[in-house]
Amino acid sequence: MSTLSRLTLPRLVARALLRRCPWCAGKKAWFRSWFRRYDRCRTCGLRWNRGQDGFELGAMTVAVVITGGSVMLFLSISIAVSYPDFQVVPMALIGAVIALVMPVLTYPFTQTLWSAFDLRVHPPTQEEFLPDTPVELLPVALTKAEEARAVKATDMWASPSGQGEKPS
Numbered sequence: 001m002s003t004l005s006r007l008t009l010p011r012l013v014a015r016a017l018l019r020r021c022p023w024c025a026g027k028k029a030w031f032r033s034w035f036r037r038y039d040r041c042r043t044c045g046l047r048w049n050r051g052q053d054g055f056e057l058g059a060m061t062v063a064v065v066i067t068g069g070s071v072m073l074f075l076s077i078s079i080a081v082s083y084p085d086f087q088v089v090p091m092a093l094i095g096a097v098i099a100l101v102m103p104v105l106t107y108p109f110t111q112t113l114w115s116a117f118d119l120r121v122h123p124p125t126q127e128e129f130l131p132d133t134p135v136e137l138l139p140v141a142l143t144k145a146e147e148a149r150a151v152k153a154t155d156m157w158a159s160p161s162g163q164g165e166k167p168s
């Protein structure tokens, strides 16, 4: 097995918090709009769901943690500040608004954050990228030995550009 160097979690998370591709830091990553996505990162070609069916379950977990955490934080602070005369109804209403608004505001970040954690635990393989992805965006990862092997095997990759011309 080749030795792939992993990106550090803080680096991956920092990119995710900027709504960038955690792997390549590409600005637009895979986002078409706030809620819609392209299949792959527009910079490095990495698939947003890594080809896993349950990927969105992880992103949903991030959303639950962020939203639940925000509501808990709000309730804790407002109880601490207004104790012992806290107003239950306004607090419950504001808590409900936070619970409704947070998932909308954080939607793309739940995707990038989950992707960051996933990439940290399972660094991508070269096969997850497109044939024309620039080498520097591949699992950076490639050791000198692998690079040398890649050069030798150029004949295998000689005509990847011709593949898309005639879909059968």
Ligand SMILES: [Zn+2]
Binding pocket: 021, 022, 023, 024, 025, 026, 029, 041, 042, 043, 044, 045, 046
């Ligand atoms: Zn990317």
